[in-house]
Amino acid sequence: MINIKNILCPIDYSIYSEKALNYAIEFAGKYGAKLFLIHVLDIRVYDINDPDLYNVNIVDKETINKLRERLLKCVNEDTKGRISVEAVVLQGVPFAEIIKASKEYDI
Numbered sequence: 001m002i003n004i005k006n007i008l009c010p011i012d013y014s015i016y017s018e019k020a021l022n023y024a025i026e027f028a029g030k031y032g033a034k035l036f037l038i039h040v041l042d043i044r045v046y047d048i049n050d051p052d053l054y055n056v057n058i059v060d061k062e063t064i065n066k067l068r069e070r071l072l073k074c075v076n077e078d079t080k081g082r083i084s085v086e087a088v089v090l091q092g093v094p095f096a097e098i099i100k101a102s103k104e105y106d107i
Helices: 015-031 061-072 077-082 094-104
Strands: 006-010 034-042 045-047 050-055 085-092
Touching: 006 015, 006 094, 015 034, 015 077, 034 061, 034 094, 061 085, 085 094
Parallel strands: 006 034, 034 085
Antiparallel strands: 045 050
């Protein structure tokens, strides 16, 4: 039998990430795995007035906490009672941050 301890599910609030979340919840329940919901704030957003500059503003802790709460709302309370869920909000280039998180959380 497969031994899955942790599952990473990146969330960008698209319909595709919603479908991926449904599968991740199902797998977490089946294997007793912890589910990590990850949202990455992309720092590569361009400044409209100067497209040569990146907008690399750092988001404050209060905003990060609100974004974590929003992530947790993606999973209903009944599901949270059945599986362990952790919400992680990161800043950076999405694919790079997802790779780093997978290593950091042993996923």
